Amino acid sequence: MIRVAVAGAAGRMGLAVCAAVETAPDMELTGRADPVLQTTLEQVLGDAEVVVDFTRPDTALKNALACLSAGVHVVIGTTGFDPKLLEEAVSSPGEPQANVFIAPNFAIGAVLMMRFAVEAAQHMRHAEIIELHHDGKLDAPSGTAARTAELMAGASGQPPPPIHSVRLPGLVANQEVIFGDTGQTLTIRHDTTGREAFMPGVLLAVRRVGSLEQPLVVGLERLLF
Numbered sequence: 375m376i377r378v379a380v381a382g383a384a385g386r387m388g389l390a391v392c393a394a395v396e397t398a399p400d401m402e403l404t405g406r407a408d409p410v411l412q413t414t415l416e417q418v419l420g421d422a423e424v425v426v427d428f429t430r431p432d433t434a435l436k437n438a439l440a441c442l443s444a445g446v447h448v449v450i451g452t453t454g455f456d457p458k459l460l461e462e463a464v465s466s467p468g469e470p471q472a473n474v475f476i477a478p479n480f481a482i483g484a485v486l487m488m489r490f491a492v493e494a495a496q497h498m499r500h501a502e503i504i505e506l507h508h509d510g511k512l513d514a515p516s517g518t519a520a521r522t523a524e525l526m527a528g529a530s531g532q533p534p535p536p537i538h539s540v541r542l543p544g545l546v547a548n549q550e551v552i553f554g555d556t557g558q559t560l561t562i563r564h565d566t567t568g569r570e571a572f573m574p575g576v577l578l579a580v581r582r583v584g585s586l587e588q589p590l591v592v593g594l595e596r597l598l599f
């Protein structure tokens with residue numbers, strides 16, 4: 375059994391992760407950290423092998439550093455912070471051995487959307503990204519859009535495409551990558567209709583974070599393909 379604690383356990387994603395961990399046959403939910411529950415991360419770290427973090431952009435980095443100091447692996451879904459800030463921490467010789475896995479999007483359809491956009495970017499030069507999310511989302515552009523743009527730029531040698539952010543009630547998470555060329559357009563679109571879309575990816579990351587090839591890995595595609 376993998377002992378899992380969830381940071382942000384009272385949030386929209388945290389609640390879904392707690393439910394998914396509780397139903398996974400090979401996992402045990404050992405802690406729920408959230409200011410709303412009056413439980414700190416430090417209070418649940420001692421019982422956990424893996425922490426799953428779905429908190430806030432201004433909190434995720436500090437939480438990850440606390441996990442690493444305690445020798446606890448961490449799976450981060452929180453977006454809007456710079457993963458490069460963790461590179462130094464994971465390679466620091468004084469720290470106990472623990473890994474970090476980060477994915478801006480844990481939905482398989484979103485990973486495929488990014489992959490197809492990277493492919494198309496090598497053949498069609500003009501593109502823009504529109505990302506649409508619920509109005510409670512704190513960061514803009516979304517981590518998925520930023521990652522898509524970064525991957526497209528890396529594959530095409532072009533500057534990253536512009537990103538447009540829409541925030542409205544009723545939405546969960548959606549993204550379109552639109553390519554334009556003479557007499558034609560190509561649209562690659564992913565729609566998340568429920569947060570359960572992210573759970574298979576989160577559980578996969580929990581199972582794999584302890585045996586990563588490097589101590590810091592970014593992107594669900596690194597576990598899938």
Ligand SMILES: NC(=O)c1ccc[n+]([C@@H]2O[C@H](COP(=O)([O-])OP(=O)(O)OC[C@H]3O[C@@H](n4cnc5c(N)ncnc54)[C@H](O)[C@@H]3O)[C@@H](O)[C@H]2O)c1
Nearest residue numbers: 382384385386387407408428429451452453477478479480
């Ligand atoms: N990677 C993905 O696939 C994916 C999917 C959806 C959302 N997200 C990201 O996940 C994050 C959370 O999204 P959400 O919609 O659940 O937000 P939310 O606001 O519903 O939940 C965040 C929770 O974190 C708690 N929190 C704040 N500080 C904390 C701390 N120091 N320790 C523990 N908990 C703390 C808050 O009280 C809140 O309950 C956002 O950054 C969002 O962009 C990522």
